[in-house]
Amino acid sequence: MGGDPTAGGGAPHVVRQAPADAAPAPGSRVSYTVRDGVADVRLDRPDKRNALDPAMFAGLVQAGERLRDDPAVRAVVLSGNGRSFCAGLDVAAFEAMTTGEHTRPEEAGSSAGPARSLGQRAAHVWTELAVPVIAALHGHAYGGGLQIALGADIRLAAPDTRLSVMEIAWGLVPDMTGTQVLPELVGRDVAMELTLTGRVLDGVEAARLGLLTRVEADPLTAAQALAAEIAGKNPDAVRDAKRLVNLAGRTGLAEGFAAEQAAIRRLIGSPNQVEAVHAQQSSRAPRFTDPV
Structure with a gap:
């Protein structure tokens, strides 16, 4: 779940946010639209660089499950609003760990599949979709944010995107399926090095290692074009x-x-x-x- 130290529930909503002067609607952390067979899913907590909190986890799981059960969806684009895709776990959660206020992961209870904790479900649910999921990364993809991206079938990122298996910096291990998925992409030795050091990669090195499918100057536009092609x-x-x-x-x-x-x-x-x-x-x- 590791997150960027400078970064800071409910069902996803479709198309529009609550008014600016209203309390956030349940699920406002994740929004999506479906048009011409392509689902456009956005992590939507831009003021915190889409840092993960319980509402974000729940919104991701519920968006994925809804799209999984929608036969009109032919491809999915997963991206983040604002400056980053996802900076990882909200820093407030790490502070809570030092006081004993942060609880250990509990089983989500919403799936008979292998991913049982809510964090694991937030990443693994995208693999359960019968249709391709394309992640468009920019800014930061740290810790849990990177693990969510690993749940996609294809990953496009800007060259200056910063990626890291950040958990070790917080004295933790990846717990959102990353330890099992990462070696398949980059090899066991590279996965070990990245997990044990938490070092930050740019998009170019990440693509060279196999962590990304390729780099794109505008990953979101490229992902949307690819999704439209697949949907056809x-x-x-x-x-x-x-x-x-x-x-x-x-x-x-x-x-x-x-x-x-x-x-x-x-x-x-x-x-x-x-x-x-x-x-x-x-x-x-x-x-x-x-x-x-």
Whole structure:
């Protein structure tokens, strides 16, 4: 959960915030809109560089679960409003740890999956979506903020983005799935070095190590364009592709090969696959039907 020392619940809301002179609505930490099959999810605590507090954790989980269950969503862009993607755990939580006021993570109780604590759910819920999730990073992605980004399928960041497995600086370990996910991306030795030192990377080095997919001058615009492109593909094939790629290295070859064959048999001749062929042959935009 480690956060930037200079950085500082409820359901997400859609489209607009509460009026400026009103008390924040439950879930105002996270907002999202869905347009043309693309969900635009924003961490929305810009005055604290989107530092994580209980309401932010809850908002992320509930936004992810709602989008997971929405068949009209074909791709997701995850970003942060303001100066940073997410500076990590709110510094007030670290201060509370020194006085015994901060409680240890409790089970969220909202999933039968492997991630049980609320913090783990905030990062892992994005892997549960059947559609691709693209994280657009800028400013800072520290500690828990970086672990949330690790839950995405694709990570784009500005070259000057600052990333760190920050927990060790606070005498802690990553506890939002990071210890299990990071080695898969950068290798066990690099993951060990980053976790044990907490050193800060820029976007260029992070991309070279495999922590990022690539750097972009404007990661949010690039992520939105990529999401729109994916949303224009056969949604059945996109969902199968994400599932199959995520099986790689996590199951045996026999099971992985069998899953490929099951998917291709299901796709060939299906309505959306036929539409893809017709659209390609006619040089027109396809008209796909979302799953029910």
